Amino acid sequence: MAESRDTCPFCSIDPKRWIASSDAAIAFLDGFPIAEHHTLVIPQRHVASLFDLDVSEQAEVWRLASEVRHRLADEFGIEAFNIGVNDGVPAGQTVLHAHVHVIPRVTGDSDDPRGGIRWVIPDKARYW
Numbered sequence: 839m840a841e842s843r844d845t846c847p848f849c850s851i852d853p854k855r856w857i858a859s860s861d862a863a864i865a866f867l868d869g870f871p872i873a874e875h876h877t878l879v880i881p882q883r884h885v886a887s888l889f890d891l892d893v894s895e896q897a898e899v900w901r902l903a904s905e906v907r908h909r910l911a912d913e914f915g916i917e918a919f920n921i922g923v924n925d926g927v928p929a930g931q932t933v934l935h936a937h938v939h940v941i942p943r944v945t946g947d948s949d950d951p952r953g954g955i956r957w958v959i960p961d962k963a964r965y966w
């Protein structure tokens with residue numbers, strides 16, 4: 839778990855691993871992916887929550903997430919994604935440098951994908 843910039847795994851990501859970047863945001867492949875091309879988009883500035891960013895930085899993180907999502911669709915024909923933010927430790931955040939998960943999904947990668955992000959609380963996921 840990253841408490842500060844000094845020990846943060848994302849602040850020390852080798853720029854060679856960046857797949858896209860701008861003044862305010864960086865995208866790189868997740869080191870422990872749950873799907874092929876699982877990508878993280880982070881602000882350049884070390885903050886724990888996306889909502890600690892100013893509005894223009896936040897906009898740039900989402901712009902880069904959009905670029906990554908479109909690139910994955912165009913280059914690899916991926917048609918579905920889970921786009922996720924674990925905002926805070928009780929919500930499952932393990933690296934305290936804000937990030938957006940861009941997780942490609944393909945038909946058949948789970949027995950029943952219905953509910954998607956609702957499965958963060960498995961007992962409550964099913965409403966149908």
Ligand code: AMP
Nearest residue numbers: 847867868869870871924930931932933
């Ligand atoms: P979260 O649980 O939302 O904080 O997600 C943290 C993500 O960071 C996980 O998906 C990890 O696989 C990923 N991760 C942790 N350490 C590294 C690292 N050194 N390089 C790349 N990805 C990492």
Ligand code: ZN
Nearest residue numbers: 846849884935
């Ligand atoms: Zn950091």
